[in-house]
Amino acid sequence: MKRKSKSQKVYDYIEELIISGEYKPGERLPSEAQLGETLKVSRVSVRAGIEKLSAIGLVHKKKGGGTYVNKPKNDNYLSVFTPTLLHNTDYLELMEIRRALDSLSVQLCTQNITEAGVRKLGKIIDRMEHLEEDDDFFELDKKFHLLVSKYSKNRFLHNIHLIIWDVLQKTLRPKYTKVTEPSAYDRVGSHKRIYEAIVHKDENLARIYTVHHLEKVIDTFKCEYNEAYQEAREKNQKKET
Amino acid sequence: MKRKSKSQKVYDYIEELIISGEYKPGERLPSEAQLGETLKVSRVSVRAGIEKLSAIGLVHKKKGGGTYVNKPKNDNYLSVFTPTLLHNTDYLELMEIRRALDSLSVQLCTQNITEAGVRKLGKIIDRMEHLEEDDDFFELDKKFHLLVSKYSKNRFLHNIHLIIWDVLQKTLRPKYTKVTEPSAYDRVGSHKRIYEAIVHKDENLARIYTVHHLEKVIDTFKCEYNEAYQEAREKNQKKET
């Protein structure tokens, strides 16, 4: 099953090191030749991989200079949601956007959802209520909101949600349970309230519950935020030049 | 000033032909060798250019098969806003998203804007009011809303707006004046009302005016929409297989 191409191997390798913070914004990557040696692939494959990274705005190349990790401020706009940039404040910004977009998508969803769609949502709620380990809740949370956005029948909206959740999965997953643990009960109830509003075709109520739900998540995160922020500062101070 | 790289040349060339509809979704591109011959560049450069197109999800490659233009349904999610897909209904969907995002950004903008920012917005309003030719209104419209989103101090939000306006510029610019012509007076007034609400730090009013503004644009477009839809249908019928 190792059907991964060489260029993809390079791509994944570098992406991983950027996301993990091994390569920091502004820093220069090893030369193509070096990377090729490290990964045991030819320079052609290295270039192909880096080309992709540069296309989505994770890095940029300077002829004769080298390849550099992009800083957040660069608005090569395809990097709207490059995973690297998601720390603390960034996460809050993202949730603000979700508050706006989710309330729209739940509204449209209530208008357009089919009976089959309602059944699918119901199943997710059901699984949320009968959950043993906490590990799976992220998946269910994701599925629920993506299903809602799907039945909004707005393709762009759905795609944006796909991106957002992909980013959340990559960056937040590890600390997710921690973040939402205090409201372990509410998180199921929040979703159930939204679901029932959709069932009753009450788009206004669904929207209100969605906003409430997200504001609760934001609040919960803000409590953790101070901790995380402190940790980050300490870490940075250690590595200060 | 011909600082365009070979790979960029390839990228632009293919992108243009895809956007213009020369290469249609599902269609196979000429082989790398052929493209190289056409553009007088080596296969390496062709591959680099296509690599980028593939990274942002405009095309996909099949080893041994060829390179194909992606269909809209493919949710290789970086192609959220690939210009090609913007026709009629898509435009309405996009405006729905704007209604949600612009009301958020104008709200945040009102909270966070600086005095210098207010002055910049004022200048744009001023130029809107003293406009001779219609040609420039799109630029002013764009600048106004991007400035608002910039002062929302939410980087993701701003980036999404950058994408949206880039798409609008590429796809809608030609027929823009036509679409908004009926409301030639209102379009200045709409923006001015928003601006003044921002000046008076009334975020709620600013939000309401923004929603009104966008709903007006949507309505105006819906009138044109029927015409455009008819044209599209006729065109499709001609090319029916």
Place this chain on the structure above:
DNA sequence: GGAAAAATGTTGTATTATAAGTTGTTTGTT
């Protein structure tokens, strides 16, 4: 006619070579 096999076309990777830009060092002059 249908299936197997061969031929052809296409992308993926490797190798080698050269051009062109960047950076740091050395050298030479004052």
Place this chain on the structure above:
DNA sequence: AACAAACAACTTATAATACAACATTTTTCC
């Protein structure tokens, strides 16, 4: 010592060629 020019080393950009891996089309054979 200070400064500038020249140089060397490194890096990305492009090119040309070759072959591998996979896909499609054509031919061959039964």
